Ligand code: UD1
């Protein structure tokens with residue numbers, strides 16, 4: 001690109017067909033809002049400025065756009081009088097005297113930087129007033145149709161409501177994405193009227209105006225028409241979500257990630273993977289999740305904003321904001337809540353829930369436990385069925401377990417409490433006091449054995465009969 005580039009993103013519309021309290025462009029797909037995907041594609045162009053037109057629910061859409069692109073100009077369109085009016089509002093908020101203006105919509109999540117760059121490059125190379133990005137689709141209903149002359153040059157864009165039956169049969173449609181020469185656009189939007197079937201100011205009329213003025217007009221046909229599709233309702237949102245996911249999954253497979261079942265594997269746009277990661281069926285990787293080489297995840301695991309070290313194995317894991325060390329072993333059926341950090345070669349086993357818990361290298365919490373607000377040293381083994389009782393009903397407290405400790409089954413650690421390096425605890429211990437390094441803590445009373453109890457207290461039952469058959473006293 002040679003000219004200074006301004007991008008205008010239109011996002012003032014209501015999106016009523018979503019039937020949602022959430023503005024349409026904020027609906028998420030592949031871990032980003034729809035407009036988040038568009039802004040990411042736009043950012044890839046390195047534009048001089050980005051203007052987003054907001055209107056409907058602008059108190060929600062505006063801050064969201066600013067959070068994704070701090071220096072984006074927000075132009076407020078109070079009433080949605082049409083796409084031509086929206087662009088006029090953008091240009092009065094941020095006047096552009098020269099260069100190229102790219103217009104796009106906030107609801108096309110599959111749009112790619114490379115497509116926009118090709119449009120701008122073709123536009124600038126031909127030095128046109130306007131270049132339209134078009135698509136060839138099997139069902140053109142709802143789109144503006146691209147009317148070409150006998151020689152193939154673009155003559156006009158006609159909205160469906162205003163089209164003749166012959167024009168309605170055209171399958172080349174307007175994407176709504178255009179590259180304009182800035183001076184032409186500025187004077188064209190001032191001339192666009194609303195004398196059409198919808199009573200709206202159509203940006204598409206700029207194409208006809210350029211042709212009438214004898215200016216150069218052209219089109220670039222998008223290769224994959226999904227890129228220009230907007231999601232107007234939740235059915236389309238799901239369909240586009242599946243296409244976007246397929247694109248993401250395929251690109252990771254090309255990078256060397258094994259995906260056993262692409263159809264049940266969901267990877268958000270911002271996830272980072274490494275060659276030789278294996279994803280088994282039913283895996284969902286969300287947010288800023290990162291997985292290092294040779295890790296095997298799945299089946300059936302959902303990781304959000306979680307880091308997985310090289311060679312780790314995760315089976316049926318639900319993790320959020322967790323860090324799992326290299327070679328660690330997690331699952332099946334483990335629930336890792338925020339602040340869980342598992343060291344290299346460590347283990348979090350079946351039916352274990354962890355939260356705000358730092359578990360050292362090669363330390364193990366293998367079975368049926370709750371570990372909350374805890375630090376467990378390297379090489380320590382926590383017995384089956386242990387509860388880190390972190391909450392006294394008013395405040396949360398921490399438990400510290402040292403290195404190479406061995407705690408018994410069915411323990412309760414009543415926080416705040418600490419268990420020293422190399423210490424042990426007996427089965428069933430309720431630990432309310434600190435256990436020094438190397439000590440053994442037992443809290444169960446002596447075992448009492450009452451002979452003949454079943455016969456005396458449960459006469460005539462199968463239990464008593466069994467005891468009797470065993471020759472009890
Ligand atoms: C528009 C095009 C049509 C094209 C289609 C592609 C016009 C007149 N028609 O039709 O040729 O095939 O897009 O999807 O441009 N918006 C505003 N302010 C407004 C009106 C719209 O910001 O006053 C925004 C909407 O939020 C939306 C986009 O512009 O993101 C498109 O508006 P919409 O009303 O959906 O246009 P279409 O009828 O789909």
Ligand code: CA
Pocket residue numbers: 230232
């Ligand atoms: Ca639309």
